[in-house]
Amino acid sequence: MVVADTQTETHSRHLKERVRFYRLTRKFVDEKEVPKEAQQIMYYSLAIGHHLGIVDCLQSEMDCHGEEYLAWIEGLPKDSEAYRKMEGFLKFGEITIFPEHIHMLALAFQKISPTTQSETSQRLTAGLIEILNAIHREPTMYLMIRGTVQ
Incomplete structure (x- = not known):
């Protein structure tokens, strides 16, 4: 079936990558690039929740090979x-974990027996539990998981 072959091909492509876990460490407003006339618009957009002019600084916290990533998540119930x-990483090559995901993920990974x-x-x-705790605090x-070609 074409859909299954495409999905398998996508999965296998990301399984060959290095998987990096990037955590947001800080943000700053890049004011150098904003013309003086537009600064008030930028500050207004920040005040209402938009992120124009915000630069996110991400730091790699941990990494693994794609095959190791797959073996790791295989400990979770498939449904x-x-x-x-x-599994979104295997489909798209990148996922983002926001605060609304931390409780669900922490509970699921804590249920996996270390003996397995x-x-x-x-x-x-x-490492994931530690990062999720940091996001909770x-x-x-947020956490971004993304693949890089080796």
């Missing part, structure tokens, strides 16, 4: 929201 969210996980999967679970933070 769970957590699996669907994390490889050393790498245990490291990824511990600072809700403007």
Whole structure:
């Protein structure tokens, strides 16, 4: 079937990548590029919740190979929201985890028995839980998981 072949091809492409977990570390307003006449518009847009002129600074917190990523998320129930969210990386090559995802993901990964996980999967679970806790403490933070070609 064409759909299945396309999905398998997409999955296999991302399985060959290095998976990096980037955490937002800080934001700043880039005022150098904004003409003086437009600064009031930029400040107004920031006040109403738009992010014009905001630069996000991301830092790589952990990484693994695509095959290790797949083995790690295989510990989640296939019909769970957590699996669907994390599988998004294999489909799209990138996912973003926002504060509204942290509770669901933390519960799902904490339910996986460490005895069923490889050393790498245990490291990824511990690292993810640590990042999710940081997002819980600072809700403007987020996590981006994205692939890079090796």
